[in-house]
Amino acid sequence: MAPKQLRIGTRASQLALWQANWVKSELEKRYPGMAVELVKIKTMGDKILDVPLAQVGGKGLFVKEIEEAMLRGDIDIAVHSMKDVPTEFPEGLGLYCITEREDPRDAVISRGVKFADLPKGARIGTSALRRQAQLLKVRPDLEMVIIRGNVETRLRKLEEDKLDAVILAAAGLKRLGYTDKVAEYLDTDLSIPAIGQGALGIECRLDDEEITSTIAFFNHPDTSHAVRAERALLWRCEGGCQVPIAAHGTVNGGELFLTGFVASVDGKQSVRGTISGPVEQCEKLGITLAEQLLKDGAHAILAEVYQREVSRDKEIPV
Numbered sequence: 001m002a003p004k005q006l007r008i009g010t011r012a013s014q015l016a017l018w019q020a021n022w023v024k025s026e027l028e029k030r031y032p033g034m035a036v037e038l039v040k041i042k043t044m045g046d047k048i049l050d051v052p053l054a055q056v057g058g059k060g061l062f063v064k065e066i067e068e069a070m071l072r073g074d075i076d077i078a079v080h081s082m083k084d085v086p087t088e089f090p091e092g093l094g095l096y097c098i099t100e101r102e103d104p105r106d107a108v109i110s111r112g113v114k115f116a117d118l119p120k121g122a123r124i125g126t127s128a129l130r131r132q133a134q135l136l137k138v139r140p141d142l143e144m145v146i147i148r149g150n151v152e153t154r155l156r157k158l159e160e161d162k163l164d165a166v167i168l169a170a171a172g173l174k175r176l177g178y179t180d181k182v183a184e185y186l187d188t189d190l191s192i193p194a195i196g197q198g199a200l201g202i203e204c205r206l207d208d209e210e211i212t213s214t215i216a217f218f219n220h221p222d223t224s225h226a227v228r229a230e231r232a233l234l235w236r237c238e239g240g241c242q243v244p245i246a247a248h249g250t251v252n253g254g255e256l257f258l259t260g261f262v263a264s265v266d267g268k269q270s271v272r273g274t275i276s277g278p279v280e281q282c283e284k285l286g287i288t289l290a291e292q293l294l295k296d297g298a299h300a301i302l303a304e305v306y307q308r309e310v311s312r313d314k315e316i317p318v
Contacts, residue, residue, distance in 0.1 A: 099223065108182065146163070225279040255276055
């Protein structure tokens with residue numbers, strides 16, 4: 001039986017609130033009479049806006065405070081953008097559902113100019129080293145400008161910072177109704193998305209059977225298998241938002257197809273690979289591809305980025 005009341009922890013940005021409100025409305029439709037409350041929580045990533053994420057360091061910049069509230073019992077579930085969720089969780093917490101994915105691509109916001117037609121030396125705003133590395137690999141002439149803030153803030157920076165274009169996740173733009181500003185959606189062959197981009201994750205206390213049974217309907221199997229494979233690759237590479245690692249999985253008829261990419265920040269060094277197999281082996285496929293990337297040169301790239309050795313020998317917690 002579903003609880004009469006349920007509290008959702010969320011960040012307070014417009015996009016985070018859209019996502020949490022969507023979960024709220026789906027719960028209320030499925031369980032008429034349930035009182036669903038949004039609890040807004042400010043995370044470290046929300047507080048530090050004048051420093052690039054790569055310099056802030058650490059993992060879980062957008063989820064730690066929310067998880068602490070869950071451990072205290074202040075909230076029952078948390079709604080996250082999957083690309084913000086670390087691959088490891090505090091004891092007792094974990095992802096229980098991954099929702100159906102929205103458009104996973106990156107989008108170009110410009111003055112109507114497509115990526116290939118941007119002038120030589122164009123100034124491009126982005127919040128992700130992953131995007132920076134991939135776009136510089138194709139267009140080393142570009143000047144990358146790291147921008148922070150919510151979707152609305154980054155859109156404004158096109159004019160405020162006199163940029164030629166900004167690159168944002170298509171999913172957030174579509175959810176917030178900004179598709180009219182998109183000049184082009186970048187093919188995933190050109191800009192492989194962030195791990196989990198476009199999908200939402202619902203985190204909870206895993207031993208709370210009342211809550212887990214209540215939210216189970218949100219899980220989308222194909223998206224879950226694809227994202228779990230991407231996260232396994234990220235986990236094996238010890239990646240976070242400060243590292244140029246990308247992966248994108250798709251599922252077709254029980255077969256999972258996964259592409260992975262690791263690069264130096266300037267895009268001059270990179271390694272890319274693909275793998276496929278049964279969806280039931282999603283985590284194994286992600287780790288296998290990561291191992292291949294590390295063998296093919298990603299280990300040296302990451303060692304330079306991390307300034308330490310990359311090693312894993314314990315079971316993956318995804």
